[in-house]
Amino acid sequence: MGWELLMSYGDLVRPTWLCRQPQRVQTVFRKSHAAGHNTVVSKARGGEEEGFAEAKADWRRSALTAGGQAQAALWASAERVREQIFGQRIFVRGVIEVANFCRQNCSYCGMRRENDALRRFRLAREVIRRVIDESLPPSVTDLNFQAGEDPVALRELVLPVIEEIAKEKRLGISVCLGTVDHRLYDELQQAGARGYIIKLETGDPEQYRLLQCPGRLERRLEAIRYLVRTGWCVSSGFIYGLPNQTLDQVIGTLDLLRSLSLCGCSVSPFIPGEGTPLSSEKRADLDQTLNAVAVLRLSSPRWVVPAVSALNLCDSSGYVRALRAGANLATINLTPGEWRGDYQLYRRKRWIMTEERVLQAIEQAGCQPSPQSWIAASSSFPPSADPI
Ligand code: SF4
Numbered sequence: 001m002g003w004e005l006l007m008s009y010g011d012l013v014r015p016t017w018l019c020r021q022p023q024r025v026q027t028v029f030r031k032s033h034a035a036g037h038n039t040v041v042s043k044a045r046g047g048e049e050e051g052f053a054e055a056k057a058d059w060r061r062s063a064l065t066a067g068g069q070a071q072a073a074l075w076a077s078a079e080r081v082r083e084q085i086f087g088q089r090i091f092v093r094g095v096i097e098v099a100n101f102c103r104q105n106c107s108y109c110g111m112r113r114e115n116d117a118l119r120r121f122r123l124a125r126e127v128i129r130r131v132i133d134e135s136l137p138p139s140v141t142d143l144n145f146q147a148g149e150d151p152v153a154l155r156e157l158v159l160p161v162i163e164e165i166a167k168e169k170r171l172g173i174s175v176c177l178g179t180v181d182h183r184l185y186d187e188l189q190q191a192g193a194r195g196y197i198i199k200l201e202t203g204d205p206e207q208y209r210l211l212q213c214p215g216r217l218e219r220r221l222e223a224i225r226y227l228v229r230t231g232w233c234v235s236s237g238f239i240y241g242l243p244n245q246t247l248d249q250v251i252g253t254l255d256l257l258r259s260l261s262l263c264g265c266s267v268s269p270f271i272p273g274e275g276t277p278l279s280s281e282k283r284a285d286l287d288q289t290l291n292a293v294a295v296l297r298l299s300s301p302r303w304v305v306p307a308v309s310a311l312n313l314c315d316s317s318g319y320v321r322a323l324r325a326g327a328n329l330a331t332i333n334l335t336p337g338e339w340r341g342d343y344q345l346y347r348r349k350r351w352i353m354t355e356e357r358v359l360q361a362i363e364q365a366g367c368q369p370s371p372q373s374w375i376a377a378s379s380s381f382p383p384s385a386d387p388i
Helices: 004-008 022-036 046-065 069-084 126-133 151-168 182-191 205-210 218-231 247-259 286-299 318-324 355-364 374-379
Strands: 087-097 142-145 172-174 196-199 233-240 264-269 329-333
Touching: 046 247, 046 286, 069 286, 087 151, 087 355, 087 374, 126 151, 142 151, 142 196, 151 172, 151 182, 172 374, 182 218, 196 374, 205 218, 218 233, 233 247, 233 286, 233 374, 247 286, 264 286, 264 318, 286 318, 318 355, 329 355, 329 374
Parallel strands: 087 142, 087 329, 142 172, 172 196, 196 233, 233 264
Antiparallel strands: none
């Protein structure tokens, strides 16, 4: 938790309601204030260090489960912290879902390889180019190419298109293409991509294995560390409300994510996906997912935190409320209508964030579209800028 930052924002968050041990937290606060940024934990000793970790986890436990007035205060704090760092600007990116083949088999995803009912597609390069050349809304500063884990789509579609547009357009370019060989990450970077979106979904090794998340957790982490080391702006993410997920697992995931020098992180509500082994499970609670959005913002004020369209599958106000709870990136779906339904992360009937819906949501949240690329903005923050 960015305790010192919270202190410097005055009464944004009141430990008396956020933590069951306010005295202990105040002690740690005083200690951390004297120690200076980035040295707080290392300077704490013995019981104090233990107390600090405990207080930190306690704060998040209370925040993640907050309701009523405490919840309203939490979201308002997160919104104010976002404004302090980014103003009232929301980054706007466009996403093109270029292929839905996937060699992975995640239990929560409709695009898993064992879902035989799904019609698979790879867009033609000309189709992708047409979207970029003819349908790019003026508010879009970044373009994200997304696919299942499909090295063929990566090599034959995404790489050549990025090579072309990086020379022609002034756009931040990101990809979300899964865990692949380091060589392919390097080739994408040489082509002009700068942002890599690679979600963990859960940082708990046993839950990761049970949910058949991509490959092994260790390999996913190794990929993230490689990307960070080689200069990518990396954004990750996790799912809130997974079946049997405990608060300790969420807190452990948050700790892990914070250790990875990321530029950003998302939280998606668990939605039981059609054609998946989890199709009859209960979907995530929207308010608690929004609490997690606020915790991300307060824990890592400089992260780019996307509002995800799945929030609107919980409730039509979900997207706007995420922007009011500290999120600062909105995504316009540019995938041609003919293929959108087959990009089935959850269900065929998707909630598509069109340009109109995104701009309306930004306005309803009292904000404006940012003229700056999220990748450029993130790159201007040193990775260790957060206090703890
Ligand atoms: S979540 Fe990603 S990697 Fe997993 S099955 Fe779906 S598309 Fe494939």
